[in-house]
Amino acid sequence: MIVTATPRYTQIVREVWKPLLLLFVWDVIVTVTYYVLPFKAPSLPLTLFGSALALFLGFRSNSAYQRWWEGRSLWGLMINASRNLARQARNFLPDPEATDMKRTIVLRQVAYVNALRCQLRKQSPDAEVLRFLSKGEADFALGRTNVANGIVDGTGRRINLAMKNGWIDTIQQSAMESVLVDIANAQGGMERLKNTPLPNQYRFFPTLFTHIFCILLPIGLVESLGFATPLGSTVAGLMFLAVLAIGDDLVDPFANTVHDLPLNAMCRTIEIDLLQSIGDPAPEPAQPVKGVLW
Template sequence: MLIAQHIKLSRILINTWQVDLIMIVSCTITYFAREFLITHNLDIPAIIPSVLGTAIAFFIGFNNNQAYDRWWEARKIWGMLVNDSRSWARSLINYVDEHEDSKPLIKKMICRHIAFLYTLKGALRNYDDNIYSKYLTEEELHEIQQHSNMHNAILNIQSRDLQLLSKKGYIDGFRFMELNELLVNFSNQMGMSERIKNTIFPTTYTYLTKVFIWLFVVSITLVISSYVEYWSIFIGWLLGFVFVSTQINGMGLINPFENNSAAIPLNQITRTIEINLLEMLGESEIPEPVKPINDEYVL
């Protein structure tokens, strides 16, 4: 997630340089075609780029709105995960009756939740950092590795241990329901995250937007080349750059769980929850918070 108030022009150009080259080549070809092939045979009306520019503005506006909605929904889901994770640890620590058997089980269930968060993060980013393994026993690791959805398997283990706490009388029925509701919340938040990841944004919108931008660049170059001559190459590219950079900026939010500067900072969020839960357990070995990269963004 970007945290800098000002974005460097170099960062924008890194994301757009390939399209910029294509636009410059297109504008150059269009200019020479106008000068040597169609200058005396065809007069391009100025209304064409005007209409195309309006259509592009609508397409880009729609795409960017939908992209931000996906990004913001993902951020709200993980915000709820932060709150419910703290409630999970606090409830286990304070609601379960103190007993020699209950204390290690409470710690195991809280640490197992940290493993749940890391496995969920890994699934959403298609990257297994294996941090979760230090919070699970060998038996639990073996069990969840038999499942294609490891984070769901961890919730299943949590449910078994919650039932064990109830059978041994360490929690009453009301507290059991409260803790089980938190497990249901984790399952819902997991499902909502998976829905966003697995739902592909309609490719027709992005494809048509790119086509319209290319047509606009060509048509505006044709129209103004008779007035500013070779400067039409630069002006055509500049106007196209405005549309392209705006569109690419919006499309960067389409997949909010990817491991890039525009995505949700899952590393930071999971580390924050990990720190909070370990502090609540009174652990001495607490990991460092995730730090911003170049003071520009955090992953």
């Protein structure tokens, strides 16, 4: 996620130069053709076309932003649920007989959020997952199709074992299971966003209409703008292409690009809070790299 307030001009140029160049070349072709082979440019209702296209792009951008914000909200719930689970483990499980169980539950939750991060980004579980699990626990989780869910299942079994050992009562077990339900619900919402793209109508038609509009734009402007047509038409077309690109950037909040949610930073926040809750040393918060928080 880009966190700097100033525009990243190199990033902007890198994203738009190809469509911008194609649009400019087409505008030049139309302008040169108009003067070399004089023709009567048709009167096109560009204002009407542009207004209709703006509505299409507005619906698409709003839908994409809603997905992005829902992803951020679900990760906010995940951060809070992780803190709640660590606090319950610390307060419910007695010392010293349940100290190891307490640490295991907290460390498994740190491993879980990192495993979920890797799954959402379509990556293999990294060292941040494995270093918080013992060899046997890691093998059990990695053997599951859904690694993150396997880690949560293991945490639930440990909570049940704590109740059987008499370390917590049924009310405390129910409270901790309720937090695991919140965690599972948040994960399910993230998986829904990841695995369900925008409907095809929201993706195909705005793209098609934007490209058609950019093709017609210099034809409708060449009589009024003359030799300035390539500049004016390119700038106007760029505005619509930029709005189209915004929807593409936001539609998948977990795609691991500069526009997506900073899952690394949020996992680091959870790691810091949970390790400090059990008195372990914690790393420093994640910092932006060249204005981007990953």
